[in-house]
Amino acid sequence: MDVFSIHRPSPSLFKYYVLSSFVAGPFFFIPLLYLYFRYHTMRYDFDEEGISMRWGILFRREITLTYARIQDIHLTSNVLERWLGLARIQIQTASASASAEMTLEGLHEFEGVRDFLYSKMRGVRPQQGAAAPQDDLTAALREVAAALRDVRAALEKR
């Protein structure tokens, strides 16, 4: 599955928004209006470093986070969402808010996206990125030691 090609939530999300706005009863049009614009302005961007998500028409909001700072990922779905084949991917970083930093909504391929994020996130990603500079440092220190040894040898000869 190609995560980088995801830019828009699936149309099922709009169905879900319409249905869920009926919770407000006779005032359903108030959340519906908000959710209509939310759905139509919602954009996702996955790149090599992180995800950004934006929405809103009057009050615009854009969230960007790097994969390396993701701490835990939760998958939540209620009955309605499962009927529509959706689930929310709630992404946490180590910030102080009680709610998720970013909630990816309206993706049918939520399990694939979740697994992709796992392969990139903090603590799960293979450690070769961290190991390489360590080896460089060790090699550099060895060289310094060797240079010092040479200096001493040269001094001894004098």
Place this chain on the structure above:
Amino acid sequence: MSWRGSILSLLRVPPEPEHPPGSPPRVFRAAPNFFKLRLLRWALTRLAALAGLLWALWFVQYLQTKQTPPWVILVMQLGEVFGWVAFLAEAVVGWTIVSLDYELRWYLLSDRAIRIREGIVTVREKTIALANVQNISIRQGPLQRALGIADVEVKTAGGGGTSDQERKKAGAEPMHVAYFRGVANPEQIRDLVREGVRLQKNAGLGDPDEMEHNDVVAELLREAKALRLECGSG
């Protein structure tokens, strides 16, 4: 059993969760006493509802002895009928959901991550990388103690704002905590999680990596000291 099957398919409850990243996980389950406790709690709420319905029944009778307009009585009686139907339906469905909630609950622990799947109406699947675990605690209330079960809490960094609004937004479930609810072997789970956390290369938040080149640094120091001695003698 087909009754339960139809509830499962109606609610579209997904099957067993996928394995978390890392080695094949150990699977922990809630203890049977956890089910008893849940059942007890559910029965108590049913009793409370029953008491409410009976009181309403009595109240309608009471209103009839007073001079009340007949339409008020009618509305009350309709409400009463609706309440009883809802009560009976909930009695059957609720019992099934409580037992399903106990059965469809998985606590998976691999060498890299914890995955907790719970819930029937709202399905929640939490995954926490062991490298991000900050602390582990065990909680036990008096009833749980009597039944020999406890909850293990695994926390990661970050706050759980305690304001009601934030909690509501988060779905009444703190986001930085995963619970092994109602397990009979909390100490074993705690030790396994701790062991798993200990084995992570960079646990916690931004720990500097352990120096792996101590021997090289020692060699460097030895050389530098020898050099100084050489200069001193020369």
